[in-house]
Amino acid sequence: MTALDRLTLAVPREQITVLLGPNGAGKTTAIRVITGALTPTEGTVSTFGLDPRADGAQVRSRCGVVSAKPALYDRLSGYDNLLYSARLYEVDPQLIEPRIREAAQRFAIEYALGQQVGGYSTGMKTRLALARSVLHRPELLLFDEPTSGLDPESSQAVLDLIRDMTSDGRTVVMCTHLLAEAEGLADHVVVLDQGTDLIAGSPSALTRRYWPGAVVRLEAEHPERLDTIASWDGVIDYVRGDIATVTLDDISRVPDMIRHLVEEEVRLRRVEPHVPTLEDLYFAVRREASP
Amino acid sequence: MNWHRMATVLRTDLKQLLQARDFWVPMMALGAIFFLIIPTVLLLAISSIGDVEVVKNVSNALDLLPQQAQQQIQGDSPEARTAYALAVYLFAPVAVVVPLTISTAVGAATIVGERERGTGEFLAHSPADVREIYLGKLAASLIPGYFTTIAGFGAYSLIVNLIVGPQVGGWFFPTPQWWVLMFWVVPPFLAFTLSLVLRLSARVKSTAAAQQASGLVSLPLILVAYSQSSGALFGAAVSGWVTGALAWVIALFSLSRGMKAVSRNRLLGVADES
Numbered sequence: 373m374t375a376l377d378r379l380t381l382a383v384p385r386e387q388i389t390v391l392l393g394p395n396g397a398g399k400t401t402a403i404r405v406i407t408g409a410l411t412p413t414e415g416t417v418s419t420f421g422l423d424p425r426a427d428g429a430q431v432r433s434r435c436g437v438v439s440a441k442p443a444l445y446d447r448l449s450g451y452d453n454l455l456y457s458a459r460l461y462e463v464d465p466q467l468i469e470p471r472i473r474e475a476a477q478r479f480a481i482e483y484a485l486g487q488q489v490g491g492y493s494t495g496m497k498t499r500l501a502l503a504r505s506v507l508h509r510p511e512l513l514l515f516d517e518p519t520s521g522l523d524p525e526s527s528q529a530v531l532d533l534i535r536d537m538t539s540d541g542r543t544v545v546m547c548t549h550l551l552a553e554a555e556g557l558a559d560h561v562v563v564l565d566q567g568t569d570l571i572a573g574s575p576s577a578l579t580r581r582y583w584p585g586a587v588v589r590l591e592a593e594h595p596e597r598l599d600t601i602a603s604w605d606g607v608i609d610y611v612r613g614d615i616a617t618v619t620l621d622d623i624s625r626v627p628d629m630i631r632h633l634v635e636e637e638v639r640l641r642r643v644e645p646h647v648p649t650l651e652d653l654y655f656a657v658r659r660e661a662s663p
Numbered sequence: 664m665n666w667h668r669m670a671t672v673l674r675t676d677l678k679q680l681l682q683a684r685d686f687w688v689p690m691m692a693l694g695a696i697f698f699l700i701i702p703t704v705l706l707l708a709i710s711s712i713g714d715v716e717v718v719k720n721v722s723n724a725l726d727l728l729p730q731q732a733q734q735q736i737q738g739d740s741p742e743a744r745t746a747y748a749l750a751v752y753l754f755a756p757v758a759v760v761v762p763l764t765i766s767t768a769v770g771a772a773t774i775v776g777e778r779e780r781g782t783g784e785f786l787a788h789s790p791a792d793v794r795e796i797y798l799g800k801l802a803a804s805l806i807p808g809y810f811t812t813i814a815g816f817g818a819y820s821l822i823v824n825l826i827v828g829p830q831v832g833g834w835f836f837p838t839p840q841w842w843v844l845m846f847w848v849v850p851p852f853l854a855f856t857l858s859l860v861l862r863l864s865a866r867v868k869s870t871a872a873a874q875q876a877s878g879l880v881s882l883p884l885i886l887v888a889y890s891q892s893s894g895a896l897f898g899a900a901v902s903g904w905v906t907g908a909l910a911w912v913i914a915l916f917s918l919s920r921g922m923k924a925v926s927r928n929r930l931l932g933v934a935d936e937s
Contacts, residue, residue: 404787410933439781439785442781443783446780448675448678448682452675456671456675459668459671460789460790
């Protein structure tokens with residue numbers, strides 16, 4: 373089975389790159405290839421300018437990974453899990469204790485460090501895994517579905533923590549299939565499907581690419597009377613269901629459009645400028661990619 | 664090769680084992696049964712029943728042993744000679760069965776367990792080399808079994824000397840052959856078995872499958888180890904050294920081959936490139 377196929381992925385420094393895609397798109401494999409945990413059969417990988425195949429240990433020591441399953445040792449305490457990681461990543465022995473305390477405090481798990489991880493809730497495990505990922509001060513953080521299994525409140529807290537991580541100069545790559553999660557978090561988006569990248573760029577640039585004009589939604593007492601808009605100057609696209617969606621070449625045309633509609637005695641109920649979401653973008657990309 | 668990282672893997676695996684009371688309590692019980700309870704009951708029974716027919720028959724049976732072994736059996740009375748023979752020769756398999764059973768049980772779960780728990784992903788993304796992981800886990804499987812054996816052997820020696828010693832003229836155990844067996848012959852047998860078990864653990868899909876397969880591998884090895892160790896006890900003084908040396912060569916070869924069985928792919932649970 374081919375997990376990745378002609379994937380081109382460039383991750384900008386000190387930004388959050390979100391790999392978006394359905395289950396089986398190749399997001400987890402991409403992370404494994406970046407750290408050299410998996411070796412691709414073809415192609416080249418360069419992480420920090422190094423080849424993970426040849427310099428795997430060096431690459432991995434500069435990465436922090438949180439996988440979809442938190443990958444913690446249930447029989448050990450939270451403290452021992454962190455200690456294990458700190459030692460494997462060869463944190464200076466004198467710095468281990470303060471780093472553990474600092475990370476645990478940052479991810480609000482300090483109170484449970486002495487408990488066996490088997491007794492932790494899913495949210496606690498995720499926070500411990502996040503704390504573990506930063507102990508050795510990695511330059512690149514790779515998060516694979518970090519909020520899977522979390523309730524909405526915990527998810528939001530985790531996303532806030534991830535956002536916070538780039539503030540001290542770290543680069544973050546996060547995989548998710550949850551569009552709402554990526555919204556507002558991603559500086560850079562890569563949409564993956566069947567192991568290949570469909571599109572990549574900043575959300576605003578991608579949105580401009582797919583929706584170059586301004587989108588306005590209109591609702592009228594008699595929706596069919598809105599159809600006249602379709603032939604007006606500056607209207608790029610017009611789609612009417614219960615609500616009409618009008619794409620204009622320039623947002624400044626909206627006041628004139630409203631004035632004309634009022635003059636034609638169209639009784640408007642709602643006029644709403646629409647900012648396309650990442651979800652709109654994702655489905656537009658997928659629609660375009662599907663044969 | 665980073666020995667510090669290897670020691671970290673070893674230490675953490677041992678720590679997890681110590682936390683697993685449901686594992687080590689039965690294992691301690693196993694050691695106690697083989698090293699303490701059975702020998703105590705048998706030796707006390709033989710020493711206290713006196714000059715009865717069955718003891719005489721056992722004593723006569725000792726005449727069938729190799730001449731060299733017969734010369735080593737101490738004691739003037741039939742019960743003393745029987746007790747001595749049982750203490751020195753009959754319980755040889757104990758020294759092999761206990762460490763192999765414990766270490767096999769630990770080793771079977773070690774790689775596949777990481778994969779099942781998802782912690783293989785953590786190790787695969789860590790800077791640890793697969794050789795460091797392999798050797799750390801090998802040592803973590805070997806130490807509990809060997810430690811239990813040495814502790815049990817110490818207790819066994821005490822019991823044997825207290826029960827049989829007065830009849831054969833004082834403390835006599837461990838005999839020179841037993842020292843060789845415990846510190847020269849048993850460790851390579853253990854290492855060889857574990858190298859096979861770890862290879863299995865890296866290849867199979869579940870801990871249950873690993874334990875089944877390990878049982879199949881370790882049972883014949885227990886028999887081989889038993890026959891060899893018994894031979895080493897019965898035979899000339901040099902035979903123990905020779906058996907041990909051969910076992911070490913085989914074990915070291917198998918360990919170096921076994922190192923290749925652990926790969927990052929296998930820790931992640933994806934199809935291996937090989």
